[in-house]
Amino acid sequence: MTRIINRQPGRYGRLVLGLMPFVILLAVYIVASDARLAENPSDKLLPSLSSFVDAITRMGFEPSKRTGEYLMWNDTLASLHRLCMGVGISALIGLAIGVGNGMIPFMRSPLSPLVTALSLIPPMAILPILFITFGLGELSKVVLIVIGICPIIIRDIQLRTDSLPNEQLIKAQTLGGNSWQIIARVVLPQTLPRLIEAVRLTLGSAWLFLIAAEAIAATEGLGYRIFLLRRYLAMDVILPYVFWITLLAFSMDWSLKRLSILAFPWYHKEQGGRHE
Amino acid sequence: MLKAIRPFTRVIALSATLLATAFTSQAVQAQEQTEFKLAWTIYVGWMPWDYGAASGIVDKWADKYGIKIEVVQVNDYVESINQFTAGQFDATVMTNMDALTIPAASGVDSTALIVGDFSNGNDGVVLKGDKTLKDIKGQQVNLVELSVSHYLLARALESVNMTERDVKVVNTSDADLVAAFTTAGVTSVTTWNPLLSEITAMPSTSKVFDSSMIPGEIIDLLVVNTDTLSANPKLGKALTGAWYEILATMSGSDDAAIKAKSFMAEASGTDLKGYEAQLASTKMFYAPSDAVAFTQSKDLTATMKKVSEFSFEHGLLGDGAPDAGFIGIETPAGVYGDAANVKLRFTSEYMEMAAKGQL
Numbered sequence: 195m196t197r198i199i200n201r202q203p204g205r206y207g208r209l210v211l212g213l214m215p216f217v218i219l220l221a222v223y224i225v226a227s228d229a230r231l232a233e234n235p236s237d238k239l240l241p242s243l244s245s246f247v248d249a250i251t252r253m254g255f256e257p258s259k260r261t262g263e264y265l266m267w268n269d270t271l272a273s274l275h276r277l278c279m280g281v282g283i284s285a286l287i288g289l290a291i292g293v294g295n296g297m298i299p300f301m302r303s304p305l306s307p308l309v310t311a312l313s314l315i316p317p318m319a320i321l322p323i324l325f326i327t328f329g330l331g332e333l334s335k336v337v338l339i340v341i342g343i344c345p346i347i348i349r350d351i352q353l354r355t356d357s358l359p360n361e362q363l364i365k366a367q368t369l370g371g372n373s374w375q376i377i378a379r380v381v382l383p384q385t386l387p388r389l390i391e392a393v394r395l396t397l398g399s400a401w402l403f404l405i406a407a408e409a410i411a412a413t414e415g416l417g418y419r420i421f422l423l424r425r426y427l428a429m430d431v432i433l434p435y436v437f438w439i440t441l442l443a444f445s446m447d448w449s450l451k452r453l454s455i456l457a458f459p460w461y462h463k464e465q466g467g468r469h470e
Numbered sequence: 471m472l473k474a475i476r477p478f479t480r481v482i483a484l485s486a487t488l489l490a491t492a493f494t495s496q497a498v499q500a501q502e503q504t505e506f507k508l509a510w511t512i513y514v515g516w517m518p519w520d521y522g523a524a525s526g527i528v529d530k531w532a533d534k535y536g537i538k539i540e541v542v543q544v545n546d547y548v549e550s551i552n553q554f555t556a557g558q559f560d561a562t563v564m565t566n567m568d569a570l571t572i573p574a575a576s577g578v579d580s581t582a583l584i585v586g587d588f589s590n591g592n593d594g595v596v597l598k599g600d601k602t603l604k605d606i607k608g609q610q611v612n613l614v615e616l617s618v619s620h621y622l623l624a625r626a627l628e629s630v631n632m633t634e635r636d637v638k639v640v641n642t643s644d645a646d647l648v649a650a651f652t653t654a655g656v657t658s659v660t661t662w663n664p665l666l667s668e669i670t671a672m673p674s675t676s677k678v679f680d681s682s683m684i685p686g687e688i689i690d691l692l693v694v695n696t697d698t699l700s701a702n703p704k705l706g707k708a709l710t711g712a713w714y715e716i717l718a719t720m721s722g723s724d725d726a727a728i729k730a731k732s733f734m735a736e737a738s739g740t741d742l743k744g745y746e747a748q749l750a751s752t753k754m755f756y757a758p759s760d761a762v763a764f765t766q767s768k769d770l771t772a773t774m775k776k777v778s779e780f781s782f783e784h785g786l787l788g789d790g791a792p793d794a795g796f797i798g799i800e801t802p803a804g805v806y807g808d809a810a811n812v813k814l815r816f817t818s819e820y821m822e823m824a825a826k827g828q829l
Contacts (some may be wrong), residue, residue, distance in 0.1 A: 234576075234577045235577065236790065238577075322646065325650055329640065329649050329656075344656070410643045411641065411643070411650060412640070413639070418641060422641055425614075437494065
C-alpha cells in the first residue's frame with residue numbers, strides 16, 4: 195500500500211498544485227469585484243483588474259501632474275534606499291558584535307545581556323522617543339529598522355559562533371594563530387553564510403518597520419503612498435503597491451539565497467537538499 | 471496526476487464561490503430594516519453621540535420609532551468612514567470634505583442628515599517662534615495630508631498669495647504630531663483640536679491662521695446612506711430627535727448640562743474646562759433653526775465648490791473625474807456640479823421637523 199507521505203506529485207502536478215491557490219484567489223477576487231461593481235460602478239473597495247492597470251500606468255509611467263515625478267519609481271527608490279541602509283547597517287553591526295560576543299568572553303559578559311534585553315523591546319513602543327532623539331527625517335526611519343532587526347541578527351550570529359566545534363579553534367591555536375587570525379580566518383568565513391540567512395529571515399520585519407516609519411511621517415516612499423491614499427480608499431493604487439512590495443521582498447530574498455549558494459556552496463551542501 | 475487532484479479542485483472551487491458570495495453580500499441593500507449602526511469618533515463636536523448613547527437618549531428616540539440604533543465608537547477616524555463606505559455602518563460622523571472624497575467619490579450616495587457644527591478656530595496653522603503667516607514660505611509643514619488640515623493650509627496660503635509650492639508638506643500621522651512638534655526638525659504644523667491646543671500651549675509658538683478666518687468651511691456632519699434613509703425615514707427622525715435633545719441638555723447651565731459636558735470631557739481625555747475651551751472654538755448649532763438656516767444658505771454651495779476644487783486638484787475625486795464638478799452636490803439652495811451624478815446631498819428636511827417640534 196502506498197502511504198501518502200511517500201506519494202510525490204510529478205513535475206506538472208507540482209506546478210499545477212503550486213499555482214492553484216493563486217488562481218483560486220484571483221478567481222474569488224474577480225467574482226467579488228464584479229459583483230460589487232455591478233451594483234455600484236464607482237465602488238473603490240474591490241476595483242476591477244483594468245483599473246489596476248490604469249493605476250499602475252498612471253503611477254509608474256506618467257509624470258505626476260503636481261510634481262512632474264514618476265511617483266512609483268520615486269517611492270520605490272526612497273523605500274529601497276531606507277531599507278538597504280537599515281539592513282546593511284544592521285548586518286555590519288550584527289556581524290561585528292555577534293562574532294565578538296561569541297569569541298571574546300570579556301566582550302560577551304557586558305554586551306550579551308544588553309543585546310538580549312534590547313531585542314525584547316518592541317521598537318514600535320519607543321517610537322515617540324526615537325522621534326524626539328533622531329527627528330522625523332530619514333535618520334529615524336533607518337534607526338527604527340536597525341533597532342528592530344539588529345539585535346536578532348546579533349543573537350543569531352552569536353549562536354552560530356558558539357556552535358563552532360571547539361576542536362577547530364584548538365587546532366588553529368596549536369598551529370600558532372593569534373586571536374585576531376582565528377577570528378578572521380576560521381570564524382568569519384563560517385559565519386558569513388549564516389549572516390545572509392539571518393538577513394533573509396529578518397527582511398520581513400525590516401519591511402514592516404519601514405512601512406510603519408513611512409506611515410508616520412514622510413514625503414515619499416511605498417509605505418507613505420499606501421497610508422496617504424488610504425485616506426480616500428484608493429484601493430486601485432494600494433493593492434498594486436502591496437503586490438509590488440511583495441515582489442520586491444521576494445526578489446531580494448531570492449537574490450540573497452542565490453548569492454549564498456554561489457559564494458558558500460559548501461554551506462548549502464552541509465544543510466542537505468531536502469525541499470530544495 | 472491531474473485525475474488525482476480533480477475532486478480537490480471541485481471542492482475548492484465550490485468553497486471559493488461560497489467565499490465570494492459572502493464577500494459580496496455585504497453590499498448595502500436598501501430595504502426596510504429595524505436595526506441600525508451609527509459610528510462615531512472622538513472629536514469635540516461628536517462627543518454628544520457618546521453621551522446620547524450612555525444616557526439612554528438615543529435608545530429613547532429609537533424606541534419611539536420602533537427601531538434599534540447601536541452606537542459604536544471607532545478608534546480610527548478614516549477607518550470609520552471607510553467602513554461606512556463599505557456598508558458596515560448606516561450612519562457615521564465626518565467632515566464635509568471627507569464625505570465628498572470618501573463615500574461620495576466611491577459612488578456611495580450619502581446624505582448629510584445633521585449639520586452639527588463648524589470649526590471656528592478648532593483647526594489651525596502653528597509656527598515655532600514669534601512669526602506671522604508669511605514666514606511659512608520655504609518651511610516644511612507637518613500635517614495629515616489630504617485631510618481638512620491640508621485644506622486649511624491651502625486656504626491659509628491663498629490668503630497671503632502663496633500656494634503649496636511655497637512650502638513642503640510632510641505627511642505626519644495625527645497620533646504623532648504633538649511628539650513631532652517637540653523635535654528640532656519640525657518648524658510648522660497644521661492640525662486640529664485637541665492636538666492644536668496641546669501644541670499652542672508649548673512655549674514660543676505662534677498660531678498664524680485658524681479656521682475662524684474661514685468660518686463655515688470645515689463642517690462636521692452626521693452622514694447617512696441615502697438609500698437607507700429613504701427606505702427608513704424613521705432612522706432620520708430618531709437620530710435628529712435624539713441629537714437635538716442631547717444638545718438641549720448640554721447647552722444649558724444647570725447641573726444636567728454640567729454632568730453631560732463632564733461626561734463628554736472625560737470620554738475625550740480632557741476635563742470640563744478643557745472641553746469647554748474646545749467648544750468655544752466650535753460653532754455648535756444648538757438650535758435646529760440655526761442649522762436649517764446654515765444648510766439652506768447659498769454660502770454652503772460656495773463652500774462645497776471650494777472643497778470640490780481642492781479635492782480635484784489633489785486627485786481625491788478619483789481617476790474618472792474630468793473636473794471639480796464631476797460629483798454633483800445637492801444642497802437646498804441648488805446643485806453644484808454634475809446634476810446627473812449627485813452623490814452627496816445636504817438636507818434640511820429632518821432638522822426642519824426638529825425646529826418645528828414635529829419629531
